Amino acid sequence: MTDFLDIAVVRIQRWLSRAPHLRGRRGASTLIRKATAAGEVAPLLVGWEEVAERCTEAGQIDGVIPLRLNTDDEERIAQLEKQLVAHLRALMPAASFESKRRSGTSWLDAQLRTPVRTEWPAPTAEWPLGKRCDWCAEWSANEQVPVGSDGKKALCIDCRQRTAHAGYATSGHADLQPGTERDLLDRWTERFPDRPMRVPDDFPELARLGETDDATHLATIHADGNAIGQFRYETHRALRKDARLDFDLPGAIQHATWSALLDGLQAATDPDADILPVIAHLVGGDDVLLSLPAHRAWTFVVELQRGFSNYLTESLTAAGLTKVPAPSISAAIAFHHYTHPLSANADLADELLSAAKKEHFGSAPALAWHDRTHEGPQPSGRPSIRLDQVGAHWAELNALAGLPQSTRKNLAAIARTEDGQRLADQIKRLGLTEVVHRQVTDLLNRENPLNLANELGMVRWWRGDAR
Numbered sequence: 001m002t003d004f005l006d007i008a009v010v011r012i013q014r015w016l017s018r019a020p021h022l023r024g025r026r027g028a029s030t031l032i033r034k035a036t037a038a039g040e041v042a043p044l045l046v047g048w049e050e051v052a053e054r055c056t057e058a059g060q061i062d063g064v065i066p067l068r069l070n071t072d073d074e075e076r077i078a079q080l081e082k083q084l085v086a087h088l089r090a091l092m093p094a095a096s097f098e099s100k101r102r103s104g105t106s107w108l109d110a111q112l113r114t115p116v117r118t119e120w121p122a123p124t125a126e127w128p129l130g131k132r133c134d135w136c137a138e139w140s141a142n143e144q145v146p147v148g149s150d151g152k153k154a155l156c157i158d159c160r161q162r163t164a165h166a167g168y169a170t171s172g173h174a175d176l177q178p179g180t181e182r183d184l185l186d187r188w189t190e191r192f193p194d195r196p197m198r199v200p201d202d203f204p205e206l207a208r209l210g211e212t213d214d215a216t217h218l219a220t221i222h223a224d225g226n227a228i229g230q231f232r233y234e235t236h237r238a239l240r241k242d243a244r245l246d247f248d249l250p251g252a253i254q255h256a257t258w259s260a261l262l263d264g265l266q267a268a269t270d271p272d273a274d275i276l277p278v279i280a281h282l283v284g285g286d287d288v289l290l291s292l293p294a295h296r297a298w299t300f301v302v303e304l305q306r307g308f309s310n311y312l313t314e315s316l317t318a319a320g321l322t323k324v325p326a327p328s329i330s331a332a333i334a335f336h337h338y339t340h341p342l343s344a345n346a347d348l349a350d351e352l353l354s355a356a357k358k359e360h361f362g363s364a365p366a367l368a369w370h371d372r373t374h375e376g377p378q379p380s381g382r383p384s385i386r387l388d389q390v391g392a393h394w395a396e397l398n399a400l401a402g403l404p405q406s407t408r409k410n411l412a413a414i415a416r417t418e419d420g421q422r423l424a425d426q427i428k429r430l431g432l433t434e435v436v437h438r439q440v441t442d443l444l445n446r447e448n449p450l451n452l453a454n455e456l457g458m459v460r461w462w463r464g465d466a467r
């Protein structure tokens, strides 16, 4: 048995969205990468070889320092742990950390055991508070810092680290600091060497990449793999049965997430575009937080969900693990005006995602959505949709999206009256019977996530395609 110690940034979404501005989040996502990168951690482990080494089996996951322990000298282990947490704390003063200690015959085996946890929570703001930080409004500002084109801002130490690591996206690839967006462009270039791209620099620019130049709405998308623990368990069991087999599980998840994300972006990007319609906040393992123009969200998410399971199935098959079923990924979309703070929308997407996963017990790729502009700040309680249901309704959704806005409004009004006969007549009048060939009771069923009213809500942010 070997002991493993993972030191990780926890409650990442919460910390990322502490600063409401994009620059603050961009810097935060760079910091997470930097703080836990193998190259950054290696010097800290020099001289500690007899205590611990980086666990290469765990792969590279942003926000996690995975260690394999080489001693049972608890005092020395605690010293190293403290030193690594201090390193994380220096870069991310307001983030929360947690270390998890587990034993196992391998890293994968250890992942299946219940860990012994140690929490390193974020320090609370000192009291009495001086002038509040212009960005997070949570801690005291203790320095005036020039912040991009915004002039000077009074920032706390956490937000100062963020702006120092934010970089600029507009100048393209070379000027981007290593971070999620740099990774995205690297991976895009690797796949499409003849289609150089940049990423938008701010939310208004991102919104304008939607349907029209005056588009103002964004989709905050949070996706997360389903039942990954179960997947680990089954992989481990299959590997134990046949010693000739080998499988890099973290590597396969990372590959599936990124490849599916690129598939989604490719589908959501115009063929002649030189800018990707996305701001990537976090891509870590099977966990993804992104902003896209509202009209690009559905196409993107559906491709992401399809791709994730397909790529994992491919990797499993290549490794001879044909009996292990690939997990799926669930996603939530919050539609909102670009001026609406991302932190609130990331929270909303998070809430929708948890509910969707519970609804389907993590056994199906579920998709939840909420339109903050048209439905208000609170989730409506609408059930989530399964990916295969979206696929089955794609033609119907496309047809509805193709109707003039006034016609859609009118149809929605009839759906609200729940007058089945009137609805059937209207569908006939609009020449939609070919595509919308469901019973009116099904179209009006409140429990149906793809009832007509919900579909009309979905196609408000739809981009017709030839699928």
Ligand SMILES: [Zn+2]
Binding pocket: 133, 134, 135, 136, 137, 138, 139, 155, 156, 157, 158, 159, 160
């Ligand atoms: Zn601050």
